[in-house]
Amino acid sequence: RxxxxxxxxxxxxxxxxxxxxxxxxxxxxSSAAQGTEKRAAYDLISEGFGPGYNGQLALVVFGDSPQQAEQVAGDVTRAVSGLDHVVAVAPPQPSRDGDVMLLSIVPQEGPTSPETAQLVHDVRAAVAPIAKADGADVAVTGSTAVGVDVSQKLGDxxxxxxxxxxxxxxxxxxxxxxxxxxxxxxxxxxxxxxxxxxxxxxxxxxxxxxxxxxxxxxxxxxxxxxxxxxxxxxxxxxxxxxxxxxxxxxxxxxxxxxxxxxxxxxxxxxxxxxxxxxxxxxxxxxxxxxxxxxxxxxxxxxxxxxxxxxxxxxxxxxxxxxxxxxxxxAWWLPRWLDRVLPRVDIEGESLRRRLAGGSDAASDGSAAAPGGGTTRRPGTDGEPDQERELIEA
CATH class of the missing domain: 1.20.1640.10 (Multidrug efflux transporter AcrB transmembrane domain)
Known part of the structure; x- marks a missing residue:
């Protein structure tokens, strides 16, 4: 044993x-089966532009004015470009009113690689002080960043x-x-x-x-x-x-x-x-x-x-x-816990004793065990002959 x-x-x-x-x-x-269109597209893009092109990060800058947004976007671009595992940072694309700037970051590795997951955290850490100093909001998002966040949330x-x-x-x-x-x-x-x-x-x-x-x-x-x-x-x-x-x-x-x-x-x-x-x-x-x-x-x-x-x-x-x-x-239970726990008589033991005219004085037919607990002992179920007759009946 x-x-x-x-x-x-x-x-x-x-x-x-x-x-x-x-x-x-x-x-x-990359997780799609070979021969599917999804896998073929992923492989062709990886071969032509690098695996990171499949997992680009979107960096959004929110400013109070077009001038502030443009300045923060430039600072952010310089900070992110120097990070490891970054292949390229696309020029900022302004919104119609110019208050919002969108930057695309191309990682070196694919969207599910550990290097890309670490890059998401590195980018956020790099842009946080810039956003705080300039009074602007900078967010890192995109399907790759969302996937990293969801995976980390579920893992935690x-x-x-x-x-x-x-x-x-x-x-x-x-x-x-x-x-x-x-x-x-x-x-x-x-x-x-x-x-x-x-x-x-x-x-x-x-x-x-x-x-x-x-x-x-x-x-x-x-x-x-x-x-x-x-x-x-x-x-x-x-x-x-x-x-x-x-x-x-x-x-x-x-x-x-x-x-x-x-x-x-x-x-x-x-x-x-x-x-x-x-x-x-x-x-x-x-x-x-x-x-x-x-x-x-x-x-x-x-x-x-x-x-x-x-x-x-x-x-x-x-x-x-x-x-x-x-x-x-195996059936040992501390005496104090035995008294506290409610009784769920799944074996029907209390019913057997009641039919046999026994009592519940022993509270589940248990006996003292070494260590101050209780354990079920054979032969504590009342009169065996009387029980046998009742069961057979």
Whole structure:
């Protein structure tokens, strides 16, 4: 069991390593499939004018008068021209009244490259003091700058989103299973799934490893909303599989089975459901891999791989091994927390005791455990013969 846990955790950890290099961006022509008009246009422009011509930045100067706007535009042009990764700055184009000036900045690299993303921040940092000194407004925009901003916004929101999802699920699982280690195991297993999925997706679609096997013709950053989409969908499926397995373990345990017997029984009954559900979802998501669109292909690949890892490696391999190693300790809950938490009797235990003429004095049939907590003990469900007669009836 320990070897299975270590092998599974280390293996998924290795698969997650490429995720440290994950880059996010909105799609451009370079991510289109070979042979499409969008990809052909992108390649022709890159070949004739350089890749940066596909990702020009728009710099807009707002002045109080035409003279001020023209002066600020000149200062801004000189400041931006000296920045790294700038190929050219087009002459300012005035508006009809002359109060607004529009400048086009041609980067050295393509719109989704890290150099261009850094250039957007460098341009804003360079023009900010000029605008402040002259009392004018200077904005850096355009599709490339908007893509950089959106990707950064979604990237910054990702840890918060992941924390909220995991935090709420942990609280819910504590409430349902009345344990601390079981929810902790579930959330850590989900993090392993997410990490391995991100890592393999980055290796295939960003680094290009084995990309030819699934027909990927253009590698580059992952689409900005892919991580949030993956976390949301994989989390729902992972928690479904977790509940399928562990709820049966919990049910057998509180009804008198030993921790080892409950683990074997839970996997024996839940594995069929998890296997069938996993195969269905993998088949559905794998269908999207056949699409020529790289974005759809990456979504289908990531979801299919994530379900494969979670259903068969995490839930049906690591989870049973961990539950078997923990034994009775898996169902430990601090006494004070046991009193505070509301009771969600998903096993129908209180109903069984009520039908059997028992009492709720033991508050869920738990007994004192080492460390000042509670853990379910076999044989605390009242009179077995009387319960058996009532159940059979």
């Amino acid at each position: 320990l070897a299975v846990v270590l092998l599974g955790v280390i293996g998924l950890g290795v698969l997650a390593l490429p995720a440290a290099d994950m880059r996010l961006a909105l799609p451009d022509g 929101a990702l840890p918060v989103y992941l924390g909220v999802v995991i935090g709420l699920s942990f609280l819910l699982l504590v409430l349902v299973f009345r344990s601390l280690l079981v929810p902790l195991k579930a959330t850590l297993g989900f993090l392993l799934t997410v990490g391995a999925t991100f890592g393999v997706t980055v290796a295939v679609f960003q680094w290009g490893w084995l990309s030819g096997l699934i027909g990927v013709t253009g590698v580059g950053p992952l689409v900005s909303f892919l991580p949030i989409l993956l976390i949301g969908i994989l989390f729902g499926l992972a928690m479904d599989y977790e509940v399928f397995l562990v709820s049966r373990m919990r049910e057998d345990y509180v009804h008198g089975a030993s921790a080892q017997q409950a683990t074997v029984s839970g996997v024996g009954h839940g594995a069929r459901v998890v296997t069938a559900a996993g195969i269905i979802m993998i088949s559905v998501f794998s269908g999207f891999v056949l699409s020529e669109d790289t974005i759809i292909k990456s979504m289908g690949f990531a979801l299919a791989f994530g379900v494969l890892v979670d259903a068969f490696v995490v839930r049906q391999t690591i989870v049973p091994a961990v539950m078997s190693l923990l034994g009775d300790s």
